[in-house]
Amino acid sequence: MIFVTTGTQKFQFDRLIKKIDELVGEKYINEKIICQSGFSTYVSQNFKSYSFMNSEKYNGYIKNCDLLITHAGVGTILEGKKYNKKILVVPRMEKFGEHVDDHQMQIAEGFYHKQLVYLCQNINNLYSDINETRDRTFSNYTFNNEKFVKSLENIIGN
16 A cells, blocks of 8 residues: 655645546556545545544554655654655645745755655656655664653753
8 A cells, every 4th residue: 555645734735646646547556545635636536535634544554554655744754764664755846836945855855865765856757766666775764762852851951
């Protein structure tokens, strides 16, 4: 199962949903797709999509998917890494009205250069990027909550 998530920002991400819908409709993708579409307006014809879902359901789809396709939301990427998922990041872009700037490209490039995710830089290459993501071996992400808590305690003065 592929889980697609566009996050909860008050911007559409129709470009991603439409392209996946096309790939499913043209039989390039034959597996089950579940999508959390957020504020997107495009309605998929070929897979199940929910505007929003509770965190338990959302995290369950991340935990159980074979591939996670996501916007460049740090929380979603880290949740996927927590379960060692293969992650394809498609950053939201300002020029398509998907965000106020292109900070998601910077986030995606950072994770990509650390070999934690694969980066889709052109939506027209999504199908080949899906295959590339499946074929790659990614680095594990080391969560260090104890170090974070100690740093935070130092900042706020215990």
